Amino acid sequence: MRWSHLIPTPSKVLDLACGHGRHAHWFAQRGCQVLAVDRNEEALADIDRVQNSNIKTRCVDLETGSWPLSGEHFDALVVTHYLWRPLWGDLVQCIEPGGWVIYETFSAGNEQFGAPKRADFLLKPGELLNVFKDFRIVCYEEGQLDCPKRVVQRIVAQKCEISGLELSASPLKS
Numbered sequence: 001m002r003w004s005h006l007i008p009t010p011s012k013v014l015d016l017a018c019g020h021g022r023h024a025h026w027f028a029q030r031g032c033q034v035l036a037v038d039r040n041e042e043a044l045a046d047i048d049r050v051q052n053s054n055i056k057t058r059c060v061d062l063e064t065g066s067w068p069l070s071g072e073h074f075d076a077l078v079v080t081h082y083l084w085r086p087l088w089g090d091l092v093q094c095i096e097p098g099g100w101v102i103y104e105t106f107s108a109g110n111e112q113f114g115a116p117k118r119a120d121f122l123l124k125p126g127e128l129l130n131v132f133k134d135f136r137i138v139c140y141e142e143g144q145l146d147c148p149k150r151v152v153q154r155i156v157a158q159k160c161e162i163s164g165l166e167l168s169a170s171p172l173k174s
Contacts, residue, residue, distance in 0.1 A: 001026060003156045007100050011075035017082035021047035028054035062087060069094055076100040083121050088131050097161040103128060107142060109151035128155040135159050
């Protein structure tokens, strides 16, 4: 909710590993067209029961086979508490130029507080910054939260509208 004002309406939003659709419902109520993707059929059925025409659901196991959304593009990507590194390239590619990513998941250090504990499911320090290094970073946070205790990384970033440009800084002249 904190950063959703950056995503204009109407926009096409991908809520990846959406669970019961908390974020899908939020963006749909704001007038966005949302594709809510998860492998949990029961959770998706809960979303479908609300019957919001702004939300479409798709049951997909993202961790097997090839990227199931090949050729589809979105104005925004929202991911919370999900990490599957083989998707990084596909996630970056599915965001339209000028589009947004809002991503939060568990980071190294979380194992001391509970699941997930395996390094495969914990971000390395600064990993989200590296994945979205070609984006314009609006917010990045990394560290321990207290209620409930967990260690996370968060990023809000906008995909550059023109790729391949090198930015350089020069001193200001008075």
